[in-house]
Amino acid sequence: MARKALAGIGLLAAAGIVLSGCAGGGGGGDADNTIDGEVQGEIKVITWRTDLVEDGTFEEYAAAFNEEYPDVTVTFEGITDYAGEMLTRMSTTNYGDVIGIPAIQPDQYEQFLEPLGQTADFEDTYRFLPAASFDGTQYGIAFGGNANGVVYNKRVFEEAGVTTLPTSEAEWLDALQQVADNTDAIPLYTNYKDGWPLTQSFGNLGGITNDPDAPITMAEDPAPWTEGTDMYAIDSLLYESVAAGLTEPDPLTTNWEQSKVDLGTGKIAAMTLGSWAISQMQDAAETGGASADDIGFMAFPASVDGAQYAVIGGDYNLAVSKHSTAKAAAWAWIQWVVEHSGYTEAQGMVSPVIDAELPSTLAGLSDAGVELMEINPAPAGKEGLINEIADDSQIDLYGPLYRQKLVDIARGAADGDKASYFAELNERWAASAANVAD
Amino acid sequence: MSLATPGSAPADAPAVLSAPVRARRLRGARRAADLPGGRRPTGRRTAARFTPWLFLAGAVGLLLLFTYWPALNLFWYSVTDWDGIDLTKEFVGFDNYVQVFTDPRIFNVFWVSLYYFAASFAQMAIALYFATILSFSTRLSSLFRGILFFPYLINGVAVGFVFLYLFQPGGTLDTVLAWFGLADPPQWLGNPDIVNWSLAGTSVWRYTGLNFVLFLGAIQSIPHELYEAADLDGASRWQQFWAIIFPGIRRIIGLSFILAIAGSLSVFEIPFIMTGGANGSATFVIQTLQTAFNFRQVGLASAMAVVLLVIVLVVTWIQRRLFPDEKVDLT
Numbered sequence: 001m002a003r004k005a006l007a008g009i010g011l012l013a014a015a016g017i018v019l020s021g022c023a024g025g026g027g028g029g030d031a032d033n034t035i036d037g038e039v040q041g042e043i044k045v046i047t048w049r050t051d052l053v054e055d056g057t058f059e060e061y062a063a064a065f066n067e068e069y070p071d072v073t074v075t076f077e078g079i080t081d082y083a084g085e086m087l088t089r090m091s092t093t094n095y096g097d098v099i100g101i102p103a104i105q106p107d108q109y110e111q112f113l114e115p116l117g118q119t120a121d122f123e124d125t126y127r128f129l130p131a132a133s134f135d136g137t138q139y140g141i142a143f144g145g146n147a148n149g150v151v152y153n154k155r156v157f158e159e160a161g162v163t164t165l166p167t168s169e170a171e172w173l174d175a176l177q178q179v180a181d182n183t184d185a186i187p188l189y190t191n192y193k194d195g196w197p198l199t200q201s202f203g204n205l206g207g208i209t210n211d212p213d214a215p216i217t218m219a220e221d222p223a224p225w226t227e228g229t230d231m232y233a234i235d236s237l238l239y240e241s242v243a244a245g246l247t248e249p250d251p252l253t254t255n256w257e258q259s260k261v262d263l264g265t266g267k268i269a270a271m272t273l274g275s276w277a278i279s280q281m282q283d284a285a286e287t288g289g290a291s292a293d294d295i296g297f298m299a300f301p302a303s304v305d306g307a308q309y310a311v312i313g314g315d316y317n318l319a320v321s322k323h324s325t326a327k328a329a330a331w332a333w334i335q336w337v338v339e340h341s342g343y344t345e346a347q348g349m350v351s352p353v354i355d356a357e358l359p360s361t362l363a364g365l366s367d368a369g370v371e372l373m374e375i376n377p378a379p380a381g382k383e384g385l386i387n388e389i390a391d392d393s394q395i396d397l398y399g400p401l402y403r404q405k406l407v408d409i410a411r412g413a414a415d416g417d418k419a420s421y422f423a424e425l426n427e428r429w430a431a432s433a434a435n436v437a438d
Numbered sequence: 439m440s441l442a443t444p445g446s447a448p449a450d451a452p453a454v455l456s457a458p459v460r461a462r463r464l465r466g467a468r469r470a471a472d473l474p475g476g477r478r479p480t481g482r483r484t485a486a487r488f489t490p491w492l493f494l495a496g497a498v499g500l501l502l503l504f505t506y507w508p509a510l511n512l513f514w515y516s517v518t519d520w521d522g523i524d525l526t527k528e529f530v531g532f533d534n535y536v537q538v539f540t541d542p543r544i545f546n547v548f549w550v551s552l553y554y555f556a557a558s559f560a561q562m563a564i565a566l567y568f569a570t571i572l573s574f575s576t577r578l579s580s581l582f583r584g585i586l587f588f589p590y591l592i593n594g595v596a597v598g599f600v601f602l603y604l605f606q607p608g609g610t611l612d613t614v615l616a617w618f619g620l621a622d623p624p625q626w627l628g629n630p631d632i633v634n635w636s637l638a639g640t641s642v643w644r645y646t647g648l649n650f651v652l653f654l655g656a657i658q659s660i661p662h663e664l665y666e667a668a669d670l671d672g673a674s675r676w677q678q679f680w681a682i683i684f685p686g687i688r689r690i691i692g693l694s695f696i697l698a699i700a701g702s703l704s705v706f707e708i709p710f711i712m713t714g715g716a717n718g719s720a721t722f723v724i725q726t727l728q729t730a731f732n733f734r735q736v737g738l739a740s741a742m743a744v745v746l747l748v749i750v751l752v753v754t755w756i757q758r759r760l761f762p763d764e765k766v767d768l769t
Binding site for chain 2: 087088090091105192195392404
């Protein structure tokens with residue numbers, strides 16, 4: 001009986017293998033289905049902006065798009081947990097026609113995305129190309145860009161007596177201390193519990209030392225957490241602010257949605273976020289009965305020879321799925337939505353089109369004389385280096401985990417101090433850099 | 439779970455023939471029927487042999503497809519360097535397992551499980567206490583049973599959120615404590631010395647109901663005459679508990695003990711919802727999840743999952759060796 005049972009199980013297992021084998025393969029083998037082909041067919045746009053799907057903004061874009069390309073039917077699908085869900089979904093062949101590139105490695109682009117052309121051919125038209133480029137081939141165009149820095153409440157800073165914006169860590173701590181002493185506001189809100197807002201200040205990498213090759217500089221530095229580097233300045237600012245008691249009292253119960261209202265109404269003085277947050281904070285301020293004009297934006301408190309720099313970088317890059325059945329229509333949509341939809345103006349983001357004007361939300365930066373800078377493309381073969389080291393060392397540069405630990409140490413909730421933790425990070429980084437180099 | 443009831447099986451009861459005996463009888467009867475009809479027993483017998491498999495195919499197929507096939511895949515991933523998305527998976531042998539056992543960061547989180555393990559004793563004590571009380575005729579006992587079991591029915595995510603608000607500074611718990619004059623309560627989740635106790639407490643609240651129902655069921659299967667006899671002999675409730683109830687449900691307590699160990703090793707949803715594993719509250723499962731999806735080392739995370747499975751199996755095996763599954767005889 002036992003042998004028969006085994007045979008039965010074997011049979012079913014074999015059937016399972018055959019079934020799962022069928023799921024693979026497929027894809028567009030149609031010769032006409034290229035990005036240069038005829039612009040027609042049905043395309044599905046998968047997006048992280050669920051709010052714009054719900055309030056009909058995307059439908060309006062589609063209607064305007066159809067005036068130019070009447071043979072295309074555009075449908076939208078919003079995913080709330082886009083970053084996580086999209087990665088899982090890409091293991092199938094059904095992940096829409098137009099997508100925002102999730103956190104996959106540059107050398108994996110060709111497995112999932114349709115190449116759009118040579119990066120060099122786009123350089124005169126678009127900003128923010130490096131993130132979606134591999135080996136000289138462009139796979140995506142940014143759907144808007146942001147400046148990195150600090151969102152703050154101007155009224156609170158004024159009430160506290162802060163007249164000039166800080167341009168160094170010491171000045172920053174002084175300013176926050178003044179806020180703590182003279183107002184009831186929380187000087188800096190970390191959003192520790194939600195986690196992802198902690199990662200935002202990493203976008204300043206390169207702006208502190210005016211190094212447009214900062215990701216490679218960091219990847220090749222065996223000890224990036226050493227005084228004088230971008231990474232040190234970013235994490236040290238967080239550490240010292242927390243250690244001086246200038247952040248929220250209980251970080252474990254923070255709440256992102258509430259923090260927007262609190263910053264808008266002056267219960268919070270500052271948060272280290274990208275410029276994308278400005279319009280949301282302004283909305284929250286008006287909802288909370290305060291003025292949208294209170295919301296200001298400043299560069300990361302650091303300077304090089306008296307000059308300040310703010311890194312601008314692309315948001316998600318729009319790309320065409322390799323398995324799309326209407327690649328030409330998908331590519332036409334990307335070009336149209338990036339250039340003509342008015343999305344970046346409405347969102348206060350930096351347009352990826354080089355000729356477009358800077359948004360009004362960044363007026364504060366230009367008034368303060370801050371120069372905007374972009375990160376250079378990584379040299380061939382090193383596109384994913386910094387990510388590989390980060391993954392291997394489990395130092396999640398783009399995630400909250402190691403910074404939560406940093407905050408824990410700074411507030412005395414975990415063992416160690418700044419020097420010991422930075423030494424540990426350096427050690428792990430160097431070990432993984434050696435690992436990855438093998 | 440059932441208790442042996444001595445002297446309950448008369449020797450001549452026809453219903454309790456063992457399965458093989460019954461099968462032999464049926465087959466014999468069928469063969470007798472076949473014989474006059476002609477000589478083609480082989481084909482028919484093959485068909486008959488497959489009939490049970492047809493009935494089983496649906497259930498077994500689903501089981502294989504959704505349980506064993508993914509599990510096999512997990513083993514396969516654990517010997518690759520897959521990042522969760524790449525189309526190619528490179529075979530790396532046992533490198534991932536070596537890393538699981540040599541990287542102190544991975545195994546250190548098991549200390550967190552000790553909090554939940556300690557709390558599971560409180561949980562069993564509370565459950566046993568209420569199960570005993572409510573197994574006697576208590577007023578409104580059905581209502582109390584419902585109240586005690588209710589937390590187990592709530593979705594774990596909802597429980598996490600409810601307790602998140604309870605533990606907030608100035609939240610429900612602090613307010614209630616203030617009524618009793620405790621004006622300066624600690625940060626229940628923010629203080630690293632307290633956070634794991636807070637979370638383990640939440641876990642106790644949630645799972646006591648399950649233990650309670652298990653204990654109550656076992657206690658009620660103890661024959662009622664034993665209590666009456668004990669009453670006649672003048673035994674107190676306390677003596678009844680030690681002499682009748684406790685030995686009567688020893689096996690269920692043993693089972694709960696295994697569940698407590700396995701459960702405390704694989705705690706997940708409560709700390710994940712309430713703290714996301716921050717502030718030193720990460721458990722092994724949370725760390726596995728972070729390895730897979732934050733650090734995109736699905737191969738290593740699969741190896742961690744396999745190691746956890748093996749540890750739970752070993753703990754269960756040791757427990758079975760130490761407390762063998764002996765029959766309980768109350769007479």
